Amino acid sequence: MFGRSTDWVLGIAAGALLALMIHYNSLLAEHTTPTFASWTAHGLGAVVALLLVLLTGARLSRRRRADQEGGERTPARLPRWVYLGGIPGAFTVILAAVTVNGSLSLSGTIAMMLVGQIVFGLVSDHFGLFSSPKRRIVPMDGLVALCVLAGSALIIFGGS
């Protein structure tokens, strides 16, 4: 299916963007502090996101008017808490700084954060957390997770 292959490629591309983001934010954190670097990055990111909204907004709303689709355009029914994703997103940086400065190394911190993300994904899919659709976890998912985690561990602890 073409649509789903696109999602799959976009998922990997998102990971590459994340690696670039972390690379440059670490550079900024070296000259300041992790929290201050994240604050600066959020401020600049907000400006970039606003430009993206303005650039794409005109085009999208024109298309939407042409389609006359109602679909998911019911922000009134949207719970308020979905707007707060930025809080855990920003808190991550503070918590990571705590563990890196504690007795856990940067490598160890990154590795445990990856494990936490995958376990969270598994639990979230199983219980449908945050009103996300429930998804059945199959044995192959475990094998894929094992490969991704083992490969990541080799990359993280295998020296640069």
Next chain:
Amino acid sequence: MTVLLYVFLAFLNGAVIGTSRALNGRLSSAIGPFKASLWNHVVGFVFLTVALVVLGQWEWGASVPWAAYLGGFFGALFVAVNSYVFPRLGAMHAALLVISGQMIAAVLIDWQAGGESPTGLRCLGVAVVLLGIYLSQTRRGKEDRK
């Protein structure tokens, strides 16, 4: 014992990241990925402003290279793309694919920035991650045929 506490905190941090992405993904399917990215950055900025006031960590670094400010640009793009695919792939598959892309890109970035070619262990790691992606694809193929 304190090591175990930090291990647990780092593990918990992974769940914190997952929560952020789940909320942004949910928001994205309602108002679009770029607006979701904007909300994420504005709310995060306000939160970090409060955190910096409380922690007292204002440090305007001297002689910061201009490239260090590129993080915000890639962050805005990352949140938009990730929020778009998150509800479409599901939390677990989204996490696995993003981690794969992140790890492979990290090896390439270190290679480019450090000038040293990656170690054998790292190359093996990339191969194992790619094997994982391949396996997830075979499963997807089977699902599509049903």
